[in-house]
Amino acid sequence: RIDGRRLWDSLMAMAEIGATPKGGVRRLTLTDVDRRGRQRFAEWCEALGLKVRVDAIGNMFARREGRDPGRKPVMFGSHLDSQPSGGKFDGALGVLAGLEVMRTLNDLGLVTEAPLELVNWTDEEGSRFGHSLMGSGVWAGVYPLEKAYGLRDVEGVSVSEALDAIGYKGPEPAQSFPADAYFELHIEQGPILEREGKQIGIVTGAQAQVWWDAVCTGRDSHAGTTPPSARKDALVATARIIDLVDRMMRARGEDGRGTVGFVQVLPNSRNVVPGEVRFSVEFRHPDTAEIERLAAEFPREAEAIARGCGVGLELTELFRFAHQPFDPECVDLVRQAAARLGYGAREIVSGAGHDAVYVARRVPTAMIFTPCKDGLSHNEAESILPEEAEAGAQVLFEAVVARANR
Amino acid sequence: RIDGRRLWDSLMAMAEIGATPKGGVRRLTLTDVDRRGRQRFAEWCEALGLKVRVDAIGNMFARREGRDPGRKPVMFGSHLDSQPSGGKFDGALGVLAGLEVMRTLNDLGLVTEAPLELVNWTDEEGSRFGHSLMGSGVWAGVYPLEKAYGLRDVEGVSVSEALDAIGYKGPEPAQSFPADAYFELHIEQGPILEREGKQIGIVTGAQAQVWWDAVCTGRDSHAGTTPPSARKDALVATARIIDLVDRMMRARGEDGRGTVGFVQVLPNSRNVVPGEVRFSVEFRHPDTAEIERLAAEFPREAEAIARGCGVGLELTELFRFAHQPFDPECVDLVRQAAARLGYGAREIVSGAGHDAVYVARRVPTAMIFTPCKDGLSHNEAESILPEEAEAGAQVLFEAVVARANR
Ligand SMILES: NC(=O)NCCC(=O)O
Numbered sequence: 001r002i003d004g005r006r007l008w009d010s011l012m013a014m015a016e017i018g019a020t021p022k023g024g025v026r027r028l029t030l031t032d033v034d035r036r037g038r039q040r041f042a043e044w045c046e047a048l049g050l051k052v053r054v055d056a057i058g059n060m061f062a063r064r065e066g067r068d069p070g071r072k073p074v075m076f077g078s079h080l081d082s083q084p085s086g087g088k089f090d091g092a093l094g095v096l097a098g099l100e101v102m103r104t105l106n107d108l109g110l111v112t113e114a115p116l117e118l119v120n121w122t123d124e125e126g127s128r129f130g131h132s133l134m135g136s137g138v139w140a141g142v143y144p145l146e147k148a149y150g151l152r153d154v155e156g157v158s159v160s161e162a163l164d165a166i167g168y169k170g171p172e173p174a175q176s177f178p179a180d181a182y183f184e185l186h187i188e189q190g191p192i193l194e195r196e197g198k199q200i201g202i203v204t205g206a207q208a209q210v211w212w213d214a215v216c217t218g219r220d221s222h223a224g225t226t227p228p229s230a231r232k233d234a235l236v237a238t239a240r241i242i243d244l245v246d247r248m249m250r251a252r253g254e255d256g257r258g259t260v261g262f263v264q265v266l267p268n269s270r271n272v273v274p275g276e277v278r279f280s281v282e283f284r285h286p287d288t289a290e291i292e293r294l295a296a297e298f299p300r301e302a303e304a305i306a307r308g309c310g311v312g313l314e315l316t317e318l319f320r321f322a323h324q325p326f327d328p329e330c331v332d333l334v335r336q337a338a339a340r341l342g343y344g345a346r347e348i349v350s351g352a353g354h355d356a357v358y359v360a361r362r363v364p365t366a367m368i369f370t371p372c373k374d375g376l377s378h379n380e381a382e383s384i385l386p387e388e389a390e391a392g393a394q395v396l397f398e399a400v401v402a403r404a405n406r
Numbered sequence: 407r408i409d410g411r412r413l414w415d416s417l418m419a420m421a422e423i424g425a426t427p428k429g430g431v432r433r434l435t436l437t438d439v440d441r442r443g444r445q446r447f448a449e450w451c452e453a454l455g456l457k458v459r460v461d462a463i464g465n466m467f468a469r470r471e472g473r474d475p476g477r478k479p480v481m482f483g484s485h486l487d488s489q490p491s492g493g494k495f496d497g498a499l500g501v502l503a504g505l506e507v508m509r510t511l512n513d514l515g516l517v518t519e520a521p522l523e524l525v526n527w528t529d530e531e532g533s534r535f536g537h538s539l540m541g542s543g544v545w546a547g548v549y550p551l552e553k554a555y556g557l558r559d560v561e562g563v564s565v566s567e568a569l570d571a572i573g574y575k576g577p578e579p580a581q582s583f584p585a586d587a588y589f590e591l592h593i594e595q596g597p598i599l600e601r602e603g604k605q606i607g608i609v610t611g612a613q614a615q616v617w618w619d620a621v622c623t624g625r626d627s628h629a630g631t632t633p634p635s636a637r638k639d640a641l642v643a644t645a646r647i648i649d650l651v652d653r654m655m656r657a658r659g660e661d662g663r664g665t666v667g668f669v670q671v672l673p674n675s676r677n678v679v680p681g682e683v684r685f686s687v688e689f690r691h692p693d694t695a696e697i698e699r700l701a702a703e704f705p706r707e708a709e710a711i712a713r714g715c716g717v718g719l720e721l722t723e724l725f726r727f728a729h730q731p732f733d734p735e736c737v738d739l740v741r742q743a744a745a746r747l748g749y750g751a752r753e754i755v756s757g758a759g760h761d762a763v764y765v766a767r768r769v770p771t772a773m774i775f776t777p778c779k780d781g782l783s784h785n786e787a788e789s790i791l792p793e794e795a796e797a798g799a800q801v802l803f804e805a806v807v808a809r810a811n812r
Pocket residue numbers: 090124125126132133189351352353354628629630677
């Protein structure tokens with residue numbers, strides 16, 4: 001049995017790194033705060049006798065050897081980076097529950113047949129550089145290392161520079177190695193488990209997504225002297241596109257997701273008609289066909305709006321992925337573990353993207369969800385109970401050990 | 407006759423301070439770049455034997471004594487601060503043409519009857535702290551010094567701190583003193599003079615304005631897991647209010663002005679439904695009654711939009727002023743000077759706010775406009791011809807000397 005108290009203490013100790021006044025966490029990927037989180041994690045791993053390796057995109061792997069040197073490792077983990085004003089559990093739960101799995105095996109003096117690899121993936125959130133699931137995406141070969149290295153944050157710092165700055169451009173190649181399975185525990189980040197009073201979500205897959213970078217280009221001019229007919233207001237065009245995204249989402253009912261989360265206005269001065277606006281757009285849906293339709297329709301309708309405002313629109317598709325089903329055998333291990341432990345459980349499709357989505361392209365994968373208060377995440381008020389964390393970690397332990405010893 | 411070449415050289419020398427790669431100027435009020443501009447201006451004034459005083463809000467006054475110690479001074483000037491990506495002439499023309507008036511009087515060995523005061527007003531643009539015409543507003547008693555001191559920029563720096571930081575919180579009281587008249591030369595910043603081929607605009611007054619600070623408050627949440635019905639998206643509400651501002655402007659035809667120029671999204675992360683948006687709103691109209699109507703209608707309609715999106719809206723009115731007519735006698739001096747010099751001239755109402763608007767509440771005031779290319783201002787591409795600057799400075803010289811010697 002895992003030690004729920006020790007797991008909670010680790011979660012709270014990690015949450016001190018980048019703690020915000022409102023009780024959340026700001027541990028943006030590849031910042032110095034992230035470096036401190038990584039370092040604490042590495043020290044904890046090394047104290048258990050695990051060997052920590054870092055690859056060229058900064059993914060961290062902590063290995064526990066198995067009895068059979070010929071067996072491929074069973075992987076598990078999540079991410080330690082956070083949103084700008086994120087919660088204490090999004091990502092950290094999966095990594096530190098993985099650490100608790102390792103600690104428990106040490107306590108019990110157990111050696112699994114297959115080796116184990118606990119992973120902390122780089123830049124899961126995507127907030128800083130625009131690609132969510134970056135480290136796992138490179139590892140899985142979804143996009144090349146050089147493309148990831150070249151991504152830049154709003155200050156112009158590249159991923160490559162940021163990795164060098166915190167000393168986490170590691171010597172290992174950033175590419176997948178043969179592995180037997182991957183398990184990821186994560187908070188649901190939505191309301192379903194809480195509403196139904198379930199402790200465990202058996203995640204069968206993740207919904208499809210498409211993300212864009214958008215730039216509207218009009219002309220800066222004086223707010224007091226420029227008559228309506230002479231305006232090329234990039235912000236008015238952007239506002240109408242934001243409204244379009246919301247309407248396209250709602251047209252798809254409760255399964256629709258459409259969000260503009262990031263906006264940068266230039267010159268951003270009260271008495272200047274804005275000449276340029278940079279913003280993000282994303283849509284998600286459980287049905288890949290809906291995402292394909294949105295990916296075709298949105299650019300067309302957005303461009304018509306921009307044209308109507310006399311401004312230019314440039315859309316760059318950042319990524320698009322289909323609904324990703326998880327591996328039935330791995331999913332079944334999660335189902336069995338929850339049943340054996342007597343937890344209330346249900347099947348669920350992930351609304352969020354997770355590193356598991358990309359890892360699943362290379363390795364049989366499954367995920368475990370636990371509830372969070374009011375379904376709230378990407379918010380400093382994100383909150384879970386210690387017994388919820390414990391239940392998730394216990395299921396992770398059982399699934400990992402079962403797979404590694406099969 | 408003023409020296410057009412010397413004036414142009416001064417304009418170009420000032421434009422070096424805060425020069426941007428695209429040929430504009432970034433000399434935000436009370437920054438170190440502004441300090442360098444002020445210092446160059448003070449040195450030029452002192453080289454002419456003028457005495458420079460600084461008041462408690464950083465307004466600079468360079469005095470040339472008259473023959474009659476009993477006469478009130480004739481004031482003239484403008485501002486040296488700029489927009490974040492502003493032009494070389496917005497404000498600088500009026501200050502440096504004033505300097506050229508002083509230089510020409512020195513060259514000619516002329517002493518006017520009344521003393522002369524050349525002014526550089528603090529923070530005309532309003533971009534950094536939210537109040538345009540700040541220095542002249544405090545001087546004219548439109549709002550108290552302490553209120554101005556307490557205004558903060560987006561980084562949280564107050565006007566008081568910024569004045570201390572650049573050493574421009576001067577010993578003179580920041581309040582109006584008896585003056586005989588105020589003249590301000592400025593580029594039109596609009597298309598009218600250029601379109602009609604006129605060299606001089608005889609400004610009869612300035613249009614009415616109302617400005618707000620707005621905050622929409624919703625709830626941060628995960629873009630992938632939060633269903634449409636559970637969203638409190640502060641940005642969608644803001645987008646619809648931006649659209650409202652544009653529609654309210656257009657409903658008033660070509661005389662309407664309505665602008666959102668500043669937007670700050672929190673947490674501004676691609677995959678977070680935005681929980682808070684801070685933005686600016688302003689309307690302008692030549693007819694004060696229209697501004698009164700807008701000031702009543704806009705809050706009502708904006709609040710209805712916010713409510714419909716399930717988010718809160720807080721509106722803070724920053725200032726509101728009526729159409730400001732200028733002094734008929736002073737205006738007439740401008741008209742006569744333009745006619746005497748043979749320049750094509752027309753009457754015009756100012757679309758922009760100017761320090762002259764507030765000064766006019768204390769002192770008989772007039773303004774002189776000169777054309778600018780494509781009517782473009784608050785843009786790095788703002789452009790005028792040397793002969794246009796010369797014509798404006800010549801009219802300023804004639805009007806000031808006529809008034810000071812009457
Ligand atoms: N789990 C999580 O919040 N991931 C961030 C990536 C996304 O789903 O946008």
